[in-house]
Amino acid sequence: MSMNLSLITAIKFRKGRRKSGMVSLISIISTLSIAIGIAALIIGLSAMNGFERELNNRVLSVIPNGQFYAPYGNLDNWRHVQQQLQKNSNIVSTAPLISFAGLIENGSKLSAVEVQGVDPQQETTISALPKYVLNDKWQTFKADNQQLIIGAGLAERLSIKEGSWVSLLIPVASGSNQLKPPKRVRLQVVGILELSGSLSNNVALIPLTDAQKLLDIGDSVTSVVVNVNHVYQANQIISQAALNLDQNLMFTSWEYSFGFMYRDIQMIRQIMYLAMIVVIGVACFNIVSTLVIAVKDKQRDIAILKTLGATNQLIKHIFIWYGVISGLIGSLMGVILGVVLAWQLSNIMAVIESIIGYKLLNGHIYFIDFLPSEIHLLDVVIVFITAMLLSLIASYYPAKRACKIDPARILNSF
Template sequence: MFQAFEAFIGLRYLRAKRRNHFISFISLTSIIGLALGIMVMITVLSVMNGFKKELTDRILGMASHATVMARSGDLQDWQDAEKRVQGQPGIVGAAPYIDGEGMLMKGKNVKGTLIRGVLPDEEVEVSDVANNIESGSLQDLVAGEFNIVLGADLARVLGVGVGDKVTLVAPKTNVTPAGVLPRLKQFNVVGLFRIGMYEFDSSLALIQMDDAAKLFRMDGVTGLRLKTDDIMRAPQISRSIVAQLPGEYWVVDWTQRHSNFFKALQTEKMVMFVILAMIIAVAAFNIVSTMVMVVTDKQTDIAVLRTLGASPRSIMRIFIIQGTVTGLIGMLSGLVGGVWLALNVETIVPAIEQLFQVQFLSPEVYYISELPSDLQWADVIWICSVAFVMNILATIYPALRAAKTQPVEALRYE
């Protein structure tokens, strides 16, 4: 345990005026380096969390939290399954859908497309597409009228807008006296949506579910899309619900459909954490050099303390306290600065852009044109813990060197 005189002397060395101003300068740079390293780590990881949250919200704005499907073939009794699912805890919405593929044509423009048949009144319960309609309305998808809502980028490629007509080529075929011909159906464009994800905006088209059933010759639906009250618990909630349903069902949640994407984001965050931790490591090395010079400068003081009865362990503790407090000052400064910057980055960046008349993330190039931030205290705790451990390790060698000081050698020429 640390004794009172060890803490007193260690703190005294910290705040006393040194004869060697160079040591003071190196100590100051060590504190600043540690503070900057922690501040940068907190800010960068918060911005990465913000991008992840933004991308997750946009993906789940179109992709369901979970999907219930029949183990074999189409889901025939989907009305009964939907009623049972909607009454389960944790479920805030359920909607049937039909998935299919086809090609959309407008003149010479052709684009492969994912076709999704939906019920507009129920689709709003499981997706945000209705809130991201640029023109037209999702409610214009009326059974029998063969209307279609396109992603904005898909419409741009085809060169169409609201009010135009497109031809859908379905993979199903018609057998006629002239031979086997592909199924063609003309649709009226009644809406355009933009989610902000290229995956959806450039390749997804929505039609009314009854029209999709006729087009793809289906008696049932592909499955039920579910929305839960907590996306992080979606796997557990959906599996517990499917286990209670009568019949052969299976479920796929968002963590399975987009597992590679979210694993890549997590890996990127871990790599970035390691890279930025090197900044803290450099600051820790500066603390080592600073403490070594302090020990050299305090050789006489160490010798006097030894002659007064201080043990080598007490000398070691004195310099560990000094180095630790130096690191704590830098760590707390970086913590305050990093948290403040992470909480205000969404305000600071636009102010800088307006001041210098620049735009870091152009909406013409990037789907996310603003710099989001999501401060997570778990990351802050990890960063401060790593910084504190590195700081403690940085004080050990100088403190051991001070403990090995021989009073006779130190006082020989005094």
């Protein structure tokens, strides 16, 4: 009953605050500050969630989680290594890979490229790359047909279209000090790999057996690539798997080349949680100013309530409810605004980029060329609860101060 009475009285006090312009102005400012702070944090956290999602979907799905290779030269007994790795319960798929550097020439245009020789059948089990080849051309990607698939960034830079013929220049190793001319082969671009971002800027794919013939390495490969069941524990799983092999092989994981992305995302997320406490805390403590002025403005009402028998506990609850209601209104406004903007963040940024005529995320630098967003309910709940707790804490001092008002002194002064 006391709780209901204090809540009803707090609502009445809030409705009556319009009589005092200063109280009303400060209350509106504090409520809007909370709303803007919460909205900004939800948008920021959603953007970090989006980057992590794209890291998983666009990077970790198209690059192997790890690879094993010989300390020197090529891997001759790769089939035996592959069979051993497949027996490991933490390794979900394996595939052979040949990787070498080359140059692609199209007319007068020339560009360096990382050429990857892959098995078209096994590649579908180890990577999502086939899904990103435009027009479903992976189905026609076969050996002994002089075929090549190149990244969209490379195709744009060299003005190459699907069906074009290009020259691939492969360096030739020489044991002497003489410089040998590169091997030149003509290949047809049968597909364009569209990954968006920097991943497709300098990559080209050819069938595994074609790569073996071009490099004249027989049945050897440069490495065996693997995927693991727990991608964020790839380094530990791969190092343990290397110990169980019957030969000494070097190994690496995605963490060596792309781990910095994941660590940066997690670091920014932690910074944003810290910023959440600071920003919302500053906004919520504006409630202190509002309540202090409200207590001063409502002295006569408090004195009358005490004269009628209201206890200090009731007075305290009234002003705690007063502050919590302000925090609740600001928090709900911020959650609604933040969720709506985060939901449409990619589209909003696309409109802004079209207006200013400038890409905020350059695909030649970053692994994506758009601003992603993904709303997590847990983030929204944590931000909302934190704001409400800080509103409650901010309301305590003014509420306690209201209990110290002397009814006799206040009523005698009117």
